[in-house]
Amino acid sequence: GAVVSQHPSRVICKSGTSVKIECRSLDFQATTMFWYRQFPKKSLMLMATSNEGSKATYEQGVEKDKFLINHASLTLSTLTVTSAHPEDSSFYICSARARGGYEQYFGPGTRLTVT
Amino acid sequence: GQQVMQIPQYQHVQEGEDFTTYCNSSTTLSNIQWYKQRPGGHPVFLIQLVKSGEVKKQKRLTFQFGEAKKNSSLHITATQTTDVGTYFCAGPGANSKLTFGKGITLSVRP
Numbered sequence: 001g002a003v004v005s006q007h008p009s010r011v012i013c014k015s016g017t018s019v020k021i022e023c024r025s026l027d028f029q030a031t032t033m034f035w036y037r038q039f040p041k042k043s044l045m046l047m048a049t050s051n052e053g054s055k056a057t058y059e060q061g062v063e064k065d066k067f068l069i070n071h072a073s074l075t076l077s078t079l080t081v082t083s084a085h086p087e088d089s090s091f092y093i094c095s096a097r098a099r100g101g102y103e104q105y106f107g108p109g110t111r112l113t114v115t
Numbered sequence: 116g117q118q119v120m121q122i123p124q125y126q127h128v129q130e131g132e133d134f135t136t137y138c139n140s141s142t143t144l145s146n147i148q149w150y151k152q153r154p155g156g157h158p159v160f161l162i163q164l165v166k167s168g169e170v171k172k173q174k175r176l177t178f179q180f181g182e183a184k185k186n187s188s189l190h191i192t193a194t195q196t197t198d199v200g201t202y203f204c205a206g207p208g209a210n211s212k213l214t215f216g217k218g219i220t221l222s223v224r225p
Binding site: 032034041042043044046049093095097102103104105106107108109 | 146148150156157158159160163203207211212213214215216217218220
């Protein structure tokens, strides 16, 4: 089956620093990748949609200068949380969808803690 | 904008009991998807329903798409502890995005 990896799985950083999270589709080409944020016992909040080779489309209320998304290849998308603050602490999950496909394959998520 | 609603958010059942949950959309959907997220895990795609009134089964799980394509149900027969988790429904929105419901977290008492 389709596998999506995320790295790192957990990261603790200090306030004001930047953190990069990688999302990779391991056995298929992901033309579209999605980045979600999930708060404890809450649903998935879509942050942005990225298509390979083009700029990401951000959801309303998500600061694109703070959450930098790059989808440089058909197997890799990155999310960089810039100048992180404690309120950015959350579970970030990516998902990937293949060309012509409809289901999203989710990565295992990254737990970010900003101290 | 489009809303996908799942109520309630939590349900507790005794092992062996049947369980049914519903998903309602504010708009007609071209399809609906269901995902399951185990505690501490990530969402995993379960199924997609496309046709009006469509019913699909996966072992003890039965998924149905409403005739008007605005609602869907998930029924689990004889729940087991392995069924524990949060079940999300999701409908497609603009630009190929999925709008997820808040999910229902199922707990099963052994």
